[in-house]
Amino acid sequence: MEIKVLKNVMIKNNSIGADNRAFFREKAVLAVNLVSSPGAGKTTLLESTIDKMRSKYKVAVIEGDLYTSRDAERLEKFNIQIVQINTEGGCHLDARMVSGAIKEINIDDVDVLFIENVGNLVCPASFDLGEAKRILIYSIAEGADKPQKYSTMFKTADVVLINKVDLSTACRVDVDHVEKEIRSINDKALVLRTTAVDPHSLREWMMWLEGEIERSKKSKD
Amino acid sequence: MEIKVLKNVMIKNNSIGADNRAFFREKAVLAVNLVSSPGAGKTTLLESTIDKMRSKYKVAVIEGDLYTSRDAERLEKFNIQIVQINTEGGCHLDARMVSGAIKEINIDDVDVLFIENVGNLVCPASFDLGEAKRILIYSIAEGADKPQKYSTMFKTADVVLINKVDLSTACRVDVDHVEKEIRSINDKALVLRTTAVDPHSLREWMMWLEGEIERSKKSKD
Numbered sequence: 001m002e003i004k005v006l007k008n009v010m011i012k013n014n015s016i017g018a019d020n021r022a023f024f025r026e027k028a029v030l031a032v033n034l035v036s037s038p039g040a041g042k043t044t045l046l047e048s049t050i051d052k053m054r055s056k057y058k059v060a061v062i063e064g065d066l067y068t069s070r071d072a073e074r075l076e077k078f079n080i081q082i083v084q085i086n087t088e089g090g091c092h093l094d095a096r097m098v099s100g101a102i103k104e105i106n107i108d109d110v111d112v113l114f115i116e117n118v119g120n121l122v123c124p125a126s127f128d129l130g131e132a133k134r135i136l137i138y139s140i141a142e143g144a145d146k147p148q149k150y151s152t153m154f155k156t157a158d159v160v161l162i163n164k165v166d167l168s169t170a171c172r173v174d175v176d177h178v179e180k181e182i183r184s185i186n187d188k189a190l191v192l193r194t195t196a197v198d199p200h201s202l203r204e205w206m207m208w209l210e211g212e213i214e215r216s217k218k219s220k221d
Numbered sequence: 222m223e224i225k226v227l228k229n230v231m232i233k234n235n236s237i238g239a240d241n242r243a244f245f246r247e248k249a250v251l252a253v254n255l256v257s258s259p260g261a262g263k264t265t266l267l268e269s270t271i272d273k274m275r276s277k278y279k280v281a282v283i284e285g286d287l288y289t290s291r292d293a294e295r296l297e298k299f300n301i302q303i304v305q306i307n308t309e310g311g312c313h314l315d316a317r318m319v320s321g322a323i324k325e326i327n328i329d330d331v332d333v334l335f336i337e338n339v340g341n342l343v344c345p346a347s348f349d350l351g352e353a354k355r356i357l358i359y360s361i362a363e364g365a366d367k368p369q370k371y372s373t374m375f376k377t378a379d380v381v382l383i384n385k386v387d388l389s390t391a392c393r394v395d396v397d398h399v400e401k402e403i404r405s406i407n408d409k410a411l412v413l414r415t416t417a418v419d420p421h422s423l424r425e426w427m428m429w430l431e432g433e434i435e436r437s438k439k440s441k442d
Contacts, residue, residue: 120312
């Protein structure tokens with residue numbers, strides 16, 4: 001019974017996720033799902049990214065968190081559209097939550113929608129939110145063995161940002177080895193090295209992101 | 222229906238957890254549940270801890286992991302009893318899994334049983350395994366805001382080890398502030414500062430642990 005219920009939940013989630021994706025495509029909005037362990041740097045990456053792009057593109061954010069709105073508060077300074085989802089202890093966002101949050105956003109005034117998921121390297125992997133791209137932020141401080149151990153998350157990512165690379169020496173972690181471990185699980189993902197607090201390290205990430213936004217906008221024309 | 226099933230799951234888990242706890246008490250085994258985010262240092266802490274105590278106490282380990290036995294392999298050098306549980310993608314250990322694993326252990330030859338949970342700061346918080354003590358390993362690299370954001374996990378911990386404190390400067394995190402944030406959520410927990418790779422930093426942790434093992438042994442006499 002438990003398994004059957006879970007299966008029904010997933011089927012329903014995937015159906016709503018597909019609706020969300022169709023909606024984003026119709027509106028030419030690039031929807032990006034940011035996933036990671038707690039404290040890997042999702043919000044800091046968002047801060048640096050939004051700061052760099054907001055003069056050029058219209059940005060909105062859906063913030064997922066168990067109980068607080070701390071991350072949303074960090075982004076208020078940018079004067080962009082932000083919707084907070086509190087899962088009340090729930091371990092991931094799902095497509096229905098995102099579908100509800102979209103209704104709070106003036107989507108015609110958005111080029112790119114960042115969806116910051118709950119910090120969790122397990123459960124969010126299984127829930128399609130309707131995003132166009134899934135970005136995994138992987139802190140070097142977590143060590144090199146996580147791609148094997150949390151393989152579903154690494155397999156389903158379109159981009160993996162190896163973050164906090166400035167800490168690699170202090171953490172005794174070899175970044176080349178980390179990258180190799182990631183590629184052994186997912187040889188299609190774009191793998192980049194970043195230090196989210198250092199905007200200079202985000203050049204390739206920003207180039208990729210802007211390329212995707214432009215592609216998304218063109219697909220409407 | 223979904224909620225009802227979840228409620229049934231929790232009631233059943235708590236019942237099996239209580240049975241496990243009664244069994245451990247009868248056998249005078251201190252059962253310890255180690256929880257954390259991925260890569261916070263659970264296995265490294267276990268390595269250092271077991272190395273320090275194995276001449277004095279009989280140690281066994283239940284290793285929880287989604288798919289791999291990597292952590293168990295790291296502990297093989299100690300020549301202790303180890304049972305691997307693979308959750309096959311599941312996001313936490315539950316009491317039934319532990320109940321099954323116990324059957325594989327010669328429990329009369331154990332003083333302390335470490336149960337290393339799946340790396341996840343959300344789901345394992347809600348599942349009592351029958352442990353006597355729950356230890357949360359919190360890596361300083363995760364930042365200072367996690368106690369508020371993942372409050373259930375911090376509320377249910379008996380001990381919080383602020384780990385990787387050697388990285389605090391590099392991570393721009395103030396350890397005093399982290400400790401304050403933890404205490405604002407849980408003012409009963411024992412909070413210690415550790416660097417799991419440095420055995421010298423584990424003095425207080427080892428003292429607390431040995432005290433608990435002795436208390437557990439005495440309760441049988």
